[in-house]
Amino acid sequence: MLPLITGATTDILLKQTERVKDPLAKEIQTLLPEMIETMHKEKGVGLAAPQINLSLRLAVAEVDGEALYLINPEITSYSQEKILFEEGCLSLPGEFFPIIRSEEVTVRYQNEKGLPKKLRATGLLAIVIQHEVDHLDGILIANRYQKQQKQKHKPLNKKYDRLA
Ligand SMILES: [Zn+2]
Structure with missing residues (x-):
């Protein structure tokens, strides 16, 4: 099992990651199922490489039983419609x-086969993807929360124990 890196001031969690040059490289192909396994064990719905001490632009997610391998992800559009969600993070226990x-x-x-993909995600999956891409940009929810304090929002009455 991969050890988890925790702490709001931990350097690797606060820095920009590097692109994965070859998604088909053996180390990456070995890593992907290990990340899924670790995410399951920790009862998360997502896991980003910095959380396991690797500064790579790579994350996994699983919502509704479908594993998603996000290699070099970039969010290319954001809806104007916002949602508020109580988020947790495996790197900030409790x-x-x-x-x-x-x-x-x-x-x-790029998916686990190195193929370019485009996905339109909504709801929980959209939240998890944004949470994971934040990790890849060195942003933790504690920092995201501080930045958003002045914005208006529309509450959503759902709470999940853990996210990624
Ligand atoms: Zn997280």
């Missing part, structure tokens, strides 16, 4: 923050 995000996003990435 801490939860109400985070405002777009209800829908479009993400471009």
Whole structure:
């Protein structure tokens, strides 16, 4: 099992990651199922490489039983419609923050076969993708929360124990 990196001031969690040059490289192909396994064990719905001490632009997510491998993901559009969600993070055990995000996003990435993909995601999946891409840009929910304090939002009455 991959060890988790935690702490709001931990350097690797706060820095920009590097692109994955070859998604088909053996190390990456070995890593992907290990990340899924670790995410399951920790009862998360997503896991980004910095959380396991790798500064790579790579994350996994699983919502509704469907595993998603996000290699070099970039969010290319954000809906104007926002949702508020109580988010947790495997890197910040026991801490939860109400985070405002777009209800829908479009993400471009390479899948586990290295193929370019484009996905339009809504609801929980959109939240998880934004949470994971934040990790890849060195942004934790604690920092995201501080930045959004002055924005208006529309609350959503759902709470999840953990996210990524
Ligand atoms: Zn997280």
